[in-house]
Amino acid sequence: MKIKLLHRLFLGSALLLSSQLFSPLVLANDSPAAKPDFASYTSALKQEALSRGYDASLLDAVFSSLQFHERVVSADRSQPEVVETLDTYLPKRVSETRIRMARERYQQYQPQLEEIGKRYGVQPRFIVALWGLESSFGRFQGNYSIPSALATLAYEGRRETFFRTEFFHALDILAQGHIDLDNMKGSWAGAMGQSQFMPSSFLSYAQDGDGDGKKDIWTNELDVFASIANYLKQQGWDYSKTWGREVKLPAGFDTGHAIQRGSLARNEWLGRWNASARSMAAWHQLGVRRLNGEVLPQRDISAALVLPDGPTGRAFLAYDNYKSLMHWNRSYYFVTSVGYLADLIVAEQT
Secondary structure, eight states: OHHHHHHHHHHHHHHHHHHHHHHHHHHHHHSOOOOOOHHHHHHHHHHHHHHTTOOHHHHHHHHHHOOOOHHHHHHHHTOOOOOOOHHHHHHHHTOHHHHHHHHHHHHHTHHHHHHHHHHHTOOHHHHHHHHHHHHTTTTOOOOEEHHHHHHHHHHHOTTHHHHHHHHHHHHHHHHTTSSOGGGOEEOTTSOBTTTTBOHHHHHHHOOOSSSSSOOOTTTOHHHHHHHHHHHHHHTTOOTTOOSEEEEEOOTTOOGGGSOOOSOOOHHHHHHHHHHHOEEHHHHHHTTOEETTSOOOOOOSOEEEEEOTTOTTSOEEEEOHHHHHHHHHOOOHHHHHHHHHHHHHHHSOOO
16 A cells, blocks of 8 residues: 555656746747837838748838828727717707808819719719818827738737738738828828728729819819719719708607618617608607607608617607718717718808
């Protein structure tokens, strides 16, 4: 028994010693590789760009200009979580100053806006509203180099695949000659120009509004207007309809009829839209009325019910154009601010 016990103790000690000797080696082999520095990362990015066939002189110019922006990373990681309601959001976004400026720009560019609006089938007031809300009519576009901002965010790694893809789209835009490198500026997140398009949106929707062969959303207002209008057109905008209207719900209304809240992929959100959508006559039967208490318009139009602040907040019947705006920015607050500003641009002034 003593021999067996000693034998077991010896084996246990040997196993313990073995684990102590070899476990550090195993851990070392299993540890992740150290992250390369920014210069090494962008060097590999350049090699990938060369393999894709971009012009070497373009790549030399772009990659020699790249800078790592710590402020971009900080902004991405610490975006403020401000507690807002529609009642606090709208006065800031649709301020008296912005309404006044929107009306001035609408009058200033009315002939061009009307022509572009007819060409794309989008009411000019919505073009101006988006222009105003995205960049304050071109005054605030961001001053970050787009290639540097995108390379920084790709390197940071939280959404590397997305920002690497956007980086190559930015190279495409430069290669096509729509803007030069020095003037390819935008927000820390990579949104560009007066319409604040990401590079992928630029390639999908940007337009040459004045026929000069370039799509310049930075300095050419006609290109900006046409690009905004084309975006909405491609997302199914209907010129015969507006965006929606605020409504009054009856006491005890079943808010299960509204689009259910929650952050979802667009296809899932569209499914919830379809579940809510019904005719104006059907909403009337459910007791929904205009905000002043009058009956709803007697039109053959489908609408979904939107409650931006939940059951206790404001209620809106949203038409199909609302979906187009939600593709631009899937925020009930943002879309509502676009609709409000668009309506105020053409509202009779007292």
